[in-house]
Amino acid sequence: MNRVFFSLGSNLGDTEANIKEALRLLSEKVRVVRVSSFYETEPVGYKDQPWFLNIAAEGATSLSPEELLQFTQSIERQMKRVKTIVNGPRSIDVDILLFNDDMIKTETLTIPHPRMLERAFVLVPLYEIAPGLILDGRYIKDHLDGLKGEKIRKRLGQCSA
Ligand SMILES: Nc1ncnc2c1ncn2[C@@H]1O[C@H](COP(=O)(O)OP(=O)(O)OP(=O)(O)O)[C@@H](O)[C@H]1O
Numbered sequence: 001m002n003r004v005f006f007s008l009g010s011n012l013g014d015t016e017a018n019i020k021e022a023l024r025l026l027s028e029k030v031r032v033v034r035v036s037s038f039y040e041t042e043p044v045g046y047k048d049q050p051w052f053l054n055i056a057a058e059g060a061t062s063l064s065p066e067e068l069l070q071f072t073q074s075i076e077r078q079m080k081r082v083k084t085i086v087n088g089p090r091s092i093d094v095d096i097l098l099f100n101d102d103m104i105k106t107e108t109l110t111i112p113h114p115r116m117l118e119r120a121f122v123l124v125p126l127y128e129i130a131p132g133l134i135l136d137g138r139y140i141k142d143h144l145d146g147l148k149g150e151k152i153r154k155r156l157g158q159c160s161a
C-alpha cells in the first residue's frame with residue numbers, strides 16, 4: 001500500500017458539500033485514513049474571487065502515482081470543474097501532495113507538489129493531520145513560520161467524510 005497525502009480546495013457553489021463529495025469519490029479507490037478540519041482561506045494568486053474552503057487528507061492506495069492522478073482528475077471532471085482563470089475559482093481541486101517518500105517528475109506529475117511549501121492553505125491543514133512530517137529536511141511548523149501572510153480561519157465542526 002502507498003501512503004499518500006492530498007490537498008482539496010473549493011470556492012464555488014456549496015464548498016463544504018463539494019469537498020465531502022470529492023472525499024466520497026476518492027474513497028472508492030483510496031482508503032481515507034485521516035481528514036483535517038475545514039479551513040476558510042484567503043485566495044492566493046488571483047485575488048478577485050471568493051475565499052476557499054481547504055482541507056488535507058491522508059490515504060492508503062494500491063494505485064500507482066499516474067493512476068492516482070488519472071483518478072483525481074476523473075473526480076474533478078465528474079464534479080464538473082471547468083478551468084478558466086489560472087489560480088481562479090473552482091468547484092473542486094484535488095492535488096496530490098506526497099506519495100510515500102517518492103520524488104517524481106514527469107510531464108504530468110510532480111511529487112512532492114511543487115508549490116506546497118509556499119502555501120499556508122496547504123500546510124496548515126496538513127500540519128493538523130501529520131505534525132511529524134519532514135518536508136525538505138524541515139518540520140511543517142518550521143516551513144509555516146516563514147509564511148505569515150495568508151489569512152486562514154479554522155471552521156468550527158469536524159470534516160467527517
Ligand atoms: N502533484 C500533483 N497533483 C495534481 N496535479 C499535478 C501534480 N503535479 C503536476 N500536476 C499537473 O498539474 C496540472 C494542472 O493542475 P491544476 O489545474 O489542478 O492546477 P491548479 O490547481 O490551477 O494550480 P496548482 O497546481 O498550483 O494547484 C494537472 O493537469 C496535472 O497534470
Ligand SMILES: Nc1nc2c(c(=O)[nH]1)N=C(CO)CN2
Nearest residue numbers: 009041042043044052087121
Ligand atoms: N486559498 C486558496 N488559494 C488558492 C487555492 C486554494 O485551494 N486555496 N488554489 C489555487 C490553485 O490551485 C490558487 N489559490
